[in-house]
Amino acid sequence: MTAPTTTIFTTMTALAEETGAINLGQGFPDEDGPAEVADAAVAALRSGTRNQYAPLGGVPELREAILEHQRRQYGLEPAAVQVTFGATEALASAVLGLVRPGEEMVILDPCYDSYAPIARMAGATLRRVPLHPPDWRLDLDELAAAITPRTRLLLFNSPHNPTGRVLDRAELEGIAALCRDNDVIAVTDEVYEHLVFEGEHIPLATLPGMGERTVTISSIGKTFSFTGWKIGWATGPAELIAALRGVKQFLSFAGGTPLQAAAAAALAHDGGYPARLRDELHAKRDRLADGLRAAGFGVLACQGTYFICADASPLGHPDAEALSLRLPHEAGVVVIPVSAFVEDPAGPTRSLVRFAFCKRESVLDEAIGRLREWA
Numbered sequence: 001m002t003a004p005t006t007t008i009f010t011t012m013t014a015l016a017e018e019t020g021a022i023n024l025g026q027g028f029p030d031e032d033g034p035a036e037v038a039d040a041a042v043a044a045l046r047s048g049t050r051n052q053y054a055p056l057g058g059v060p061e062l063r064e065a066i067l068e069h070q071r072r073q074y075g076l077e078p079a080a081v082q083v084t085f086g087a088t089e090a091l092a093s094a095v096l097g098l099v100r101p102g103e104e105m106v107i108l109d110p111c112y113d114s115y116a117p118i119a120r121m122a123g124a125t126l127r128r129v130p131l132h133p134p135d136w137r138l139d140l141d142e143l144a145a146a147i148t149p150r151t152r153l154l155l156f157n158s159p160h161n162p163t164g165r166v167l168d169r170a171e172l173e174g175i176a177a178l179c180r181d182n183d184v185i186a187v188t189d190e191v192y193e194h195l196v197f198e199g200e201h202i203p204l205a206t207l208p209g210m211g212e213r214t215v216t217i218s219s220i221g222k223t224f225s226f227t228g229w230k231i232g233w234a235t236g237p238a239e240l241i242a243a244l245r246g247v248k249q250f251l252s253f254a255g256g257t258p259l260q261a262a263a264a265a266a267l268a269h270d271g272g273y274p275a276r277l278r279d280e281l282h283a284k285r286d287r288l289a290d291g292l293r294a295a296g297f298g299v300l301a302c303q304g305t306y307f308i309c310a311d312a313s314p315l316g317h318p319d320a321e322a323l324s325l326r327l328p329h330e331a332g333v334v335v336i337p338v339s340a341f342v343e344d345p346a347g348p349t350r351s352l353v354r355f356a357f358c359k360r361e362s363v364l365d366e367a368i369g370r371l372r373e374w375a
């Protein structure tokens with residue numbers, strides 16, 4: 001196992017703090033989620049009964065609210081649910097619990113930064129399948145070629161960080177067919193499930209034959225703008241969730257009890273917040289995309305999430321990694337190079353940067369103004 005180094009998010013947020021630059025790097029909103037949800041957390045903290053360990057699986061009303069959410073949104077009836085410390089712990093527990101050393105695991109490229117390190121911790125052999133810029137399509141023949149008799153698990157994320165791509169039904173059906181035909185387990189990271197501007201979010205578990213071989217992961221952070229709460233979950237077949245739980249119990253056991261209670265309240269009575277957030281983010285995506293175009297960036301397709309990628313090469317910057325280190329000093333804006341999410345930093349994403357648009361409009365406008373002046 002290779003010891004993971006400092007994550008790109010830690011590095012770039014530290015740079016934002018050091019330089020006072022606007023942080024469009026790490027993806028977190030600059031406004032809290034609903035006051036009623038925060039109030040539910042305060043009430044739980046003050047109740048005198050919600051401050052000790054939670055049951056290992058999660059507090060009962062959160063487990064029920066998650067199952068009800070899956071039923072209401074997608075018609076899914078998962079056999080089991082496990083509450084985790086964010087989606088991050090669910091992802092790590094799934095991979096560590098389901099993949100044995102020497103087995104193979106398929107991921108997309110680019111992908112979220114924790115996937116490759118957790119695969120390495122599990123001793124898995126990684127195979128990456130590209131999403132192709134500029135529209136970030138998945139080539140199902142390339143995916144088929146990455147699957148071998150040793151493939152145990154396919155892990156992917158849609159809506160997708162860092163690209164903003166939402167996989168369409170044809171791509172998901174292709175993934176499902178490959179999983180079924182090759183007896184591969186799927187783990188889906190759906191933390192941006194409610195943040196889709198074009199197209200629709202289709203959980204892989206809803207496709208024929210996939211409910212019994214898919215672990216579906218999500219969390220409260222993005223849907224309710226409380227990214228620091230780290231209340232996540234995994235749902236799926238009993239034996240797959242049991243394998244995940246077996247790992248999770250020794251990573252952190254069970255905690256965050258008052259926040260679990262508040263997360264249950266949020267999911268059960270969302271007050272339309274996720275839909276309003278989605279509409280606001282949609283408008284912010286357009287605002288930032290227009291501003292970036294005006295500054296001279298090439299702007300790539302984005303259908304969901306907090307993120308949009310842009311090409312800095314039209315501005316004479318072919319190396320996005322070098323640019324990302326200079327930009328806070330030169331322009332007062334922090335971004336993330338897409339190279340941080342890929343296997344080959346010198347590949348076709350070399351000149352791309354990721355911008356987070358989950359910020360106040362005034363912050364986005366200030367960043368755009370700075371970038372236009374700098375360009």
Ligand code: PMP
Binds near residue numbers: 085086089161219232
């Ligand atoms: N997956 C993706 C694709 C993400 O962007 C993030 C970051 N928020 C996570 C997982 C981690 O989620 P959590 O904060 O719930 O651990």
Ligand code: GLN
Binds near residue numbers: 007009025028
């Ligand atoms: N998910 C967030 C992003 O992609 C960051 C999470 C983290 O800092 N690990 O920006």
